[in-house]
Amino acid sequence: MMKKNISQLLEKFKTGLAEGKDPYFDSEEIEDLLNGISDEEAKEYLIPILDLGLRLYPFNQSLLIKRIEKECINENYETALSYAEELKHVDDPDLHVARLECFCMLEEYHKAVTYLDNLEAEKNEYLEEVYESFINILADHEFYTVGITFAKKAIKLFPENNDIQLALLYIYFDYEKNKEVIKLATKLTDKMPYSYDVWYMLGASYARIEEFNKAIEALDFALTCKDCLESKMLKGFCLAGIKNYKEALEINLEVNKEKPTSLVQQAIVQCYSYLGQNEKTKILSRFLIEVYKGNCPRSILGCYLNTFMVTSQEEEMIDALKTLASTGSQHKMHLFLQMMVSSLMDLEDSSDYSEEILKLKIEFGGNMNLFQDMLFKKGFFHFAAGEVRSALQYLEELEEENSAYYLLHPLLTLCYLETGNKDRFLNQLSLLPKDRLTVLSKINHIHFNPVHDKIMPRSKDLSSILIKNINNYN
Structure with a gap:
């Protein structure tokens, strides 16, 4: 029915609703209203229209099935199944799908399997259509694992059905199974070369695994199918990923102009x-x-x-x-x-910057986590500069504040090793995890450019000394 006629029917319904009367519609007009109103209007008027239709035509099969779908929307799945039982001899694809949805939402998956097997055994003419709708519903409800199982079975039954394969692709994509998306989408690009969704999901999945050049190629195809800001933004991200910031900037500026x-x-x-x-x-x-x-x-x-x-x-x-x-x-x-x-910090002026950092403890309300971080950094840089005793002043203060601070004990172990304080060295060593020699190498993962190249050889050397002399200390 034309939109104009739907609007006229809806206005007639609204008028009757405002007057507290049931306006008369024939059954086809009720169905046209239910199928034709916009999603926005449906939120307010779909159920009242359906209720009116059932009052006027209580035995209309199509309306009775829509009543079941209404209960599914309201998540009253047991009620929906009880209504479906009243229509148990009716062969209708929407009714089949509603039953399957109820089974899965009630976590009675075995009933869904049995139901579909029975339809297959009966060679039901709607089986392919039922699978299509059912798999999409599972995807909407984020039943990914179950959806994959049913979709694979459907593809075996109907290998030429691209819609079922596309539904499986959506599930893979939402489930972030990138390898599976890439494999299936690559196959579907031959069957559906003008599908924006297929090319976009292929490009996005390549982007997720940081294969940016392949992602850009797929997104270019997607953009030939449909000019979409989503693909442009993702392409800009991928261009930045391959350090092509000039083109990335051009695309992002274009996107920002259309939708900032x-x-x-x-x-x-x-x-x-x-x-x-x-x-x-x-x-x-x-x-x-x-x-x-x-x-x-x-x-x-x-x-x-x-x-x-x-x-x-x-x-x-x-x-x-x-x-x-x-x-x-x-x-x-x-x-x-x-x-x-x-x-900003060079080894020569580390003290000046460290003092500035420590002042912030007072200026910004005594943030203890921040203060502890700065104690560690100050101690670390004194250690890196060869000022081990100065480093110990800050590291020992940190130990009093938080003895569980990450990497504190490995660094203290190295400091006490260099100063020759055997007792404290052995004490710190005892506080390290069982793989105590390995944990010392974690010091090498603290990156403080541009002094990184100066710092790392020092901690590597000390770790080597420790490994060589550990038996002597013991």
């Missing part, structure tokens, strides 16, 4: 940063920091702070850190300070 969102603007900031466009990075990241307030993503904060780092604006960066902390971003201070230490 904080997510795409976040991608733009990162592209600006990698391309060295510091002023644009600073302006847009400042804007996003204000938008996100205290929940700004780390990548944005990192790009913002990097604009100070690359221009050696240490004092400006410290001011920016303090400003961010005072405006609700205090929970990000660990990141900020770690970046400041790792990117």
